[in-house]
Amino acid sequence: MQRRLLSTDFISGVVLLGVAATFYVIAGNYALGRTSQMGPGYAPRAVSILLAAIAIVLMASALQGARALPSKIPGIQTAIVVGSCVLFGWLLQRFGLFAAATCLVVGTSLLTGRPRILEVVLLAVGLSLGSWFLFSYLLGLPLKLQP
Amino acid sequence: MLSNLITGFEVATLGTNLLVCLGGALIGTFIGVLPGLGPVATIAMLMPITFYLDPTAALIMLAGIYYGAQYGGSTTSILLNMPGESSSVVTCLDGYAMARKGRAGAAISVAALSSFVAGCIGTLIIASLSPVLARFALVFGPAEQFSLMLLGLVGAAFLASGSVMKSLAMLAVGLLLGFVGMDIHTGQQRFTFGQVEWMEGLPFVPVVMGLFGISEVIATAADPERRGAVIRTRFRELLPTRDELRRSAFPALRGTALGSIFGILPGTGAAISSFASYALEKRISRTPDQFGTGLVEGVSGPEAANNAAAQTSFIPLLTLGIPTGPVMALMLGALMIHGIQPGPMVMAERPELVWGLIASMWIGNLMLLVINLPMVGLWTRFLAVPYRILCPGILLFCCIGVYTVNGSFLDIGVMALFGIIGVLLRAYDFQAVPLILAFVLGPQLEENLRRALQLSDGNPATFLERPISLSLLTITVALAVTMMLPRLRKVVEQQESSS
Numbered sequence: 050m051q052r053r054l055l056s057t058d059f060i061s062g063v064v065l066l067g068v069a070a071t072f073y074v075i076a077g078n079y080a081l082g083r084t085s086q087m088g089p090g091y092a093p094r095a096v097s098i099l100l101a102a103i104a105i106v107l108m109a110s111a112l113q114g115a116r117a118l119p120s121k122i123p124g125i126q127t128a129i130v131v132g133s134c135v136l137f138g139w140l141l142q143r144f145g146l147f148a149a150a151t152c153l154v155v156g157t158s159l160l161t162g163r164p165r166i167l168e169v170v171l172l173a174v175g176l177s178l179g180s181w182f183l184f185s186y187l188l189g190l191p192l193k194l195q196p
Numbered sequence: 197m198l199s200n201l202i203t204g205f206e207v208a209t210l211g212t213n214l215l216v217c218l219g220g221a222l223i224g225t226f227i228g229v230l231p232g233l234g235p236v237a238t239i240a241m242l243m244p245i246t247f248y249l250d251p252t253a254a255l256i257m258l259a260g261i262y263y264g265a266q267y268g269g270s271t272t273s274i275l276l277n278m279p280g281e282s283s284s285v286v287t288c289l290d291g292y293a294m295a296r297k298g299r300a301g302a303a304i305s306v307a308a309l310s311s312f313v314a315g316c317i318g319t320l321i322i323a324s325l326s327p328v329l330a331r332f333a334l335v336f337g338p339a340e341q342f343s344l345m346l347l348g349l350v351g352a353a354f355l356a357s358g359s360v361m362k363s364l365a366m367l368a369v370g371l372l373l374g375f376v377g378m379d380i381h382t383g384q385q386r387f388t389f390g391q392v393e394w395m396e397g398l399p400f401v402p403v404v405m406g407l408f409g410i411s412e413v414i415a416t417a418a419d420p421e422r423r424g425a426v427i428r429t430r431f432r433e434l435l436p437t438r439d440e441l442r443r444s445a446f447p448a449l450r451g452t453a454l455g456s457i458f459g460i461l462p463g464t465g466a467a468i469s470s471f472a473s474y475a476l477e478k479r480i481s482r483t484p485d486q487f488g489t490g491l492v493e494g495v496s497g498p499e500a501a502n503n504a505a506a507q508t509s510f511i512p513l514l515t516l517g518i519p520t521g522p523v524m525a526l527m528l529g530a531l532m533i534h535g536i537q538p539g540p541m542v543m544a545e546r547p548e549l550v551w552g553l554i555a556s557m558w559i560g561n562l563m564l565l566v567i568n569l570p571m572v573g574l575w576t577r578f579l580a581v582p583y584r585i586l587c588p589g590i591l592l593f594c595c596i597g598v599y600t601v602n603g604s605f606l607d608i609g610v611m612a613l614f615g616i617i618g619v620l621l622r623a624y625d626f627q628a629v630p631l632i633l634a635f636v637l638g639p640q641l642e643e644n645l646r647r648a649l650q651l652s653d654g655n656p657a658t659f660l661e662r663p664i665s666l667s668l669l670t671i672t673v674a675l676a677v678t679m680m681l682p683r684l685r686k687v688v689e690q691q692e693s694s695s
Contacts, residue, residue, distance in 0.1 A: 057624045058359075065365050072372050072387070079384050085654025089379035089386055092642045093372065100368035107361050122623045123418030130414050130591065131612045137595045138608030146596075153595065154588040160417045161584040172585060176592050188248055190600045 053112050057119045062108030066101055073097035126160060133157050145195040146185070150177040201323055204551030208559055213256050216249060217556050220257035221563050224264020229272055229575045230586055235265035236522045237412045240404040241590070243530055244597035251534040252549045256556040258530055259510075262523055263315070263557075266506060267564050270307045270499055271575060275300055283466035283502040286474045290487065290494030297490045301434040301572070306441075306492055307499040308569050310448035314500035315561035317452050318459075318507030322514075322554050329515040330543035338647035339658050343668035345641045348518040350672050351462030353630045354679040363630045366621075370631040373398055374638020381646070393606055400529040402598050402611035403635065407628045408522070409594050410611060411618025417587060434572065436492070444496030447477050451497040455504030460512060462520045466505040473501035507557060513538055514550055517640075522629045525636045532636075 053059060073094055082088025133156035140149035154173040158164035184190045207213060220242075227238040242261050246254040266283070273284040274291035287307065294303040336344065353363035376387040377397035388394040436444075451473040458469035477497040478487045487494050510527075512518045517539035519525040531538050536546065543550055568575075598611050621628050652658035659665050 061624045068369060075387060079386060083654060084649055086650060087646045089382050089384040093375045096368055096371045100365060103361060103365045103368060119623045122619060123414055126414045126418045127616060127619050130410060131615055134595050134608055134612045138599060138605045141599060142605055150592055153592050157588040157591055160587055172588055176589055180592055180596055184596050184600060
């Protein structure tokens with residue numbers, strides 16, 4: 050039973066049901082309207098109900114037989130990549146492209162085991178200059194370059 | 197048709213358009229050969245740089261990126277046994293076997309030649325079929341539009357691989373995400389959480405970049421097997437023997453025919469057609485047992501099929517505004533960002549765009565053949581670049597690309613969030629494709645539903661009373677039933693055997 054409750058289908062059913070409920074509740078603030086004159090809340094509520102029904106079918110079918118367990122989530126890699134991206138965006142606005150690009154390179158160098166210092170330095174310099182050349186110089190995009 | 201094609205070639209051979217076509221094909225190949233990045237991730241990554249071009253040039257460049265990435269994908273399939281996407285999975289079977297026998301160069305050339313032949317025929321099919329379909333679609337009212345989009349979405353969900361229920365769930369989630377933004381009838385803001393930036397909807401580029409780009413990078417970083425060892429190739433080895441050419445001719449033509457049909461249908465046309473072509477060649481071959489050991493027929497057929505399908509999948513997009521797969525959903529999204537709503541009207545109002553694109557497809561295929569093929573040695577050298585060096589560059593490109601579209605930090609956050617969602621979808625065995633199709637089509641689906649029901653005064657029978665709408669809905673239901681039946685039977689059998 051526990052295996053069934055932990056199966057991909059059951060867990061995703063629970064999550065999708067949550068998504069459906071959230072959208073349904075928020076859509077409750079919007080006018081429903083009539084079928085001939087739908088309000089902004091009509092279609093979102095209808096689709097939320099549809100999603101909830103699908104989620105329930107998924108959960109029910111997961112309880113019927115042994116289902117596949119989810120594959121391992123690459124948590125560390127996800128954290129590094131997502132963290133580097135967000136940090137990049139934050140730094141870009143405050144300290145400019147060069148600082149942000151350097152941090153991104155250093156951050157992602159943690160992805161594949163032991164980073165090699167010289168390689169990371171060269172990569173940071175190369176990619177900073179390269180992205181400045183492509184986006185700022187060639188395409189003329191408004192990018193803050195320095196603090 | 198001839199005068200239209202001439203107009204198209206005049207547009208496509210303009211200096212800038214020729215340049216972006218070449219640029220797109222080269223960049224597409226470059227990104228496409230990188231480990232783990234298929235056409236969808238490539239287009240998602242490169243989309244922002246096309247926003248600074250005029251719509252025609254942007255579309256031509258995106259199309260160039262598409263075939264470039266596909267070409268790059270078949271190169272990695274042959275050299276690394278690593279398909280960039282589902283449509284080149286089959287190419288691995290005999291392509292990689294040929295490479296191990298020392299015929300890697302020949303396999304790559306045969307793949308490129310077959311793709312070129314398929315591309316030429318595909319272009320002719322688009323040119324002759326599109327105007328007919330567009331004229332037919334001009335009479336479509338909101339009810340027909342709604343039924344057509346429903347068919348496109350449901351068809352894509354049912355024909356996609358994996359669980360039907362999960363695909364349908366992804367459709368619903370995509371539709372919900374599509375509701376974000378201001379309701380055009382009442383001005384009501386929906387699901388925007390007070391973000392002014394989301395008034396026009398959840399930003400498209402960060403969503404696709406997160407779902408397809410970032411999650412792809414994470415998956416590759418987490419799985420060292422996705423970066424394999426390279427088989428070296430030299431230019432001298434590129435020439436196929438006369439016998440290899442002779443044997444690949446008919447498989448390529450049959451593959452083209454299959455691909456052209458599958459490409460127009462909703463669902464993963466390119467992938468299905470390459471599988472179908474491989475199966476067909478194996479069936480009619482006199483030596484079916486030799487497939488998988490490096491038969492050139494097993495490369496030319498599927499490669500022609502997936503390229504033909506890639507071409508003809510533009511037909512429903514350009515004439516009806518219906519994307520049949522993830523790449524076309526990205527194209528549709530890019531067009532809408534340029535303020536163009538693809539559909540029958542575009543054909544009439546913007547002939548230079550449509551015909552310029554069609555002509556540029558042919559030119560792009562030619563460029564891939566004469567410029568890219570001799571560079572295969574260079575491309576494979578990129579394959580040897582370690583992932584720890586590639587990865588920061590790819591991420592930096594994604595981040596700057598997303599940021600510069602609106603100069604918004606929030607967009608990078610959205611990209612990061614959808615990157616996480618992409619990782620979760622992968623772990624829980626969901627396809628992101630139905631989600632993105634529904635996300636792109638959602639707003640129009642709702643708009644057409646509202647207009648149709650307004651016209652019929654709230655009577656839902658309008659969808660069944662109008663003959664075109666009725667037949668589209670009938671096809672949708674028939675498709676759903678036929679796809680459900682074998683699964684139902686399988687479920688019943690499983691239950692019986694387990695009890």
